[in-house]
Amino acid sequence: MTDRPGEDSRALTARQLTALVVARATSCAGFFAVLPYLGLWLVEAHGLSGADAGLVVGAAILANRAGGVLLVPLIHRLGLKASVGAGYLGAVVAFALLGMGLQLPASGWLVLAALVGLFLAMATTAMKAQVAAFAPDQRLRGFSYLNMAVNAGSAVGPVIGGFLLEWHASSLPLSAAALDLVALAVVPALPGAWRAPESPRPAGGGGRGRWLPQRRFVAFSLLVCGTWVAYAQVFDVLPAYLGDAVSTRDLGLVFTLNAVLVVALQVPVSALSRRVLNRPRAGFAVLCAAANAVLAAAVLLFAFGRSAGLGLILGAMVLFTLSELVWSPLYDAQVGERRGQLSTTAAYALAGVAWGAAESVGAWLGTLLVVRRSGPEALSPAAAPYWGAAALALLTGLAMSWGGRRTTDKPLGGREGNAHVVDVSAGS
Structure with a gap:
């Protein structure tokens, strides 16, 4: 017997968790093996102009961020x-076409890159909805493993892509196709049945509730954007901010430290997070406020990175990672808690678009303020994005913790309906 329609109270099995990690890690590795080098590859191997190559890369990123919303009806x-x-099958085909040596105009490459983003967005959105069908403690566990897999894949992928670009550039997209083929091979071991039946629609609401987000879900999704803007200052703006103060090799070490720590610590940190969430009072409020406070401290330390040296930057990255280990899976799990009448698939698609847009805006604004701003001091104009991000993270934590005092295992905004009942048997 499950607690809510479409929710499975059984635990994720080791086989299912392994399949989730392998699929997510290999698909991320494939995407990030190609994406950082796609523009350069198109210019050097296929003669595109820099402007055209930039449009192709932008199409892949935009489709990957927003594609989940467009494909919600198909996923249903x-x-x-x-x-x-x-989704993984489509990505295999699209990457294979990219690597076949076709002679296409810029519009043709743009379509193929957009298809890659769309297919991977489809797979990611559906996979998150699979995990969200479990009971709350299992959701956090599943999303923790997914976060670990994403970081592992996004760390390994650029290494693979950089090696292939030097050794055999024409095989770059084919390597991504091979990695997505591995992800496709483990899909049978993922949770759920191949064709899950739809649960009954809420009485009196027709099918519209699956598409209309309620106020609490909208408020939650928008508040979380503050964390993502702060996140962007580290992952998207930091290389531009540090500039000549830190070498490229040392900067690579900083980001490698993040990936290693996520892989090593995600499971134990998530186990601790689940214990805090199970406390009778304000578990979510404590976790959210603490994670954003640590994030604020980390971005403040990064503000001193131009003058303080590599040691402080590494310490800041440790704090940043500890924060990410808590808030990233926690927010994903809360989408399933707070979706109201919205279908699980639509909820994760809409949240993904909002958070992707927040990261993009944060990266744009941070880069705009950092580039061509001089001064090594932490109070220089170039450090403004980091002070602003720290304040925003603190405000986000306070706002989310205040709202989190009302969070329980009961659905917010009334009885929830789910577009899919996921059958998770031990042998699936």
Whole structure:
């Protein structure tokens, strides 16, 4: 018996968790093996102009961020597990076409890159909805493993891509196709049935509730954007901010430290987070406020990075990672808690677009303020994005913790309906 319609109270099995990690890690590795080098590859191997190559890369990123929303009706029709498989299969085909040596105009490359982003967005959105169908403690566990897999894949992918670009550039997209083929191979072991039946629609609401976000979900999604803007100052703006103060090799070490710590600590930190969440009072409020406070401290330390040296930057990255280990899976799990009448698939698609937009705006604004701003001091104009991000993270934590005092295991905004009932048997 489950607590809510579409929710499975059983634990994720070791086989299912392994399949989730392998699929997510290999698909991320494939995407990030190509994305950082796609523009250069198109210019050097296919003669595109810099402007055209930039449009192609932008199309892949935009489709990957927003594609989940566009494909929600198709995911509902196919079912979650079939959608994950279809997404990875489509990515394999699109990457293979990119690597076949075709002579295409810029518009042709743009379409193929956009298809890569769309197919991977389809698989990611459906996979998150699969995990969200479990009970709250299992959701946090599943999203913790997914966060670990994403960081592992995004760390390994650029290494693979950089090696191939030097050794055999023409095989760059084919390596991504091979990695997505591995992800496709483990889809049968993922949670759920291939064609999950739809649960009954809420009485009196027709099907509209699956598409209309309620106020609490909108408020939650927008508040979380503050954390993502702060996140962008580290992952998207930091190389531009540090500039000549830190060598490229040392900067690579900083980001490698983040990936290693996520892989090593995500599971134990998530176990601790689950214990805090199970406390009878304000578990979410404590976690959210603490994670954003640590994030604020980390970005403040990064503000001193131009003058303080590598040691302080590494310490700041440790704090940043500890924060990320808590808030990243926690927010993903809360989407399933706070979606109201919205379908699980639509909820994760809409949240993904909002958070992707917040990261993009944060990266744009931070880069705008950092580039061509001089001064090594932490109070120089170039450090303004980091002071602003620290304040924003603190405000986000306070606002989220205040709202989190009302969070329980009961659905927010009334009885929830789910577009899919996921059958998770031990042998699936």
